[in-house]
Amino acid sequence: MTEKTETKPPVSMAIITKGDRVLMVRRRQQEGKLLWAFPGGGIEVGETPEQAAVREVAEEVALEAKAIRVLGARVHPQTGADMTYVACEPVTGEARVEDEEELAEVAWITLEEIPVYVPWGLFGPVQDYLESALVVGR
Template sequence: MTPEAARPTIAAAIIVQDGKVLLVQRRVKEGSLSWQFPAGEAEEGESAGQAAVREAREETGLTVAESKVLGERVHPATGRTMAYVACHVVEGSASVVDDDELADLAWLKHDQLAEYVPHGFYEPVQEYLDAALSS
């Protein structure tokens, strides 16, 4: 097994509420900033859904529940296994809780996504967002 394959899966929480999706602006090591979903490594014995729910709470303070896993892939830029989990808000309002990792957050409408994430999303996530954000 390669060291990359042994690394934990990264679980991303795709949180839609009131026709908008939550993105966080991550402080990446190079000092540049990147918009993405609340996400982090699954811990020992934790499912992707459990990890996405925990990461959403740790990063944004939101209490969310897992709706369904949208898909898994090896991320083309990072080489990490990613699991994308649709979540819905149970309670709370989002704020930057983990300010070591996050610089900002935003609730975005469908027509704002390309401005924040110009390269687009993993196809099952894009299809989910197209449906969830058009209603």
């Protein structure tokens, strides 16, 4: 059996926080072990990771977001995709499933709930950011 190698496009993920919660989406199709993830998707030609994150948030969850800063990048251990994680804040709108072909559900979750949604843990810089950004106990 020969292995087929395919180049995956780079992906930008939006880490959107509000109060003591972060936005996650449940995809209709599981990618490797991934079912729940941050909103995001492929970076288009000529786009920065920040622009891609903001665009994908609008397309997927009907939320206008503002990119704050890039948190880090890596090759995702579950999917093999080049990932960039972008801290964002909501500007207007209410998060909901906008792209019904891709998404099944959205959820604002607490830091303590992350292991239920992502049992293998988050990328270190994302975890560190969430620990400092989420307003716990307010």
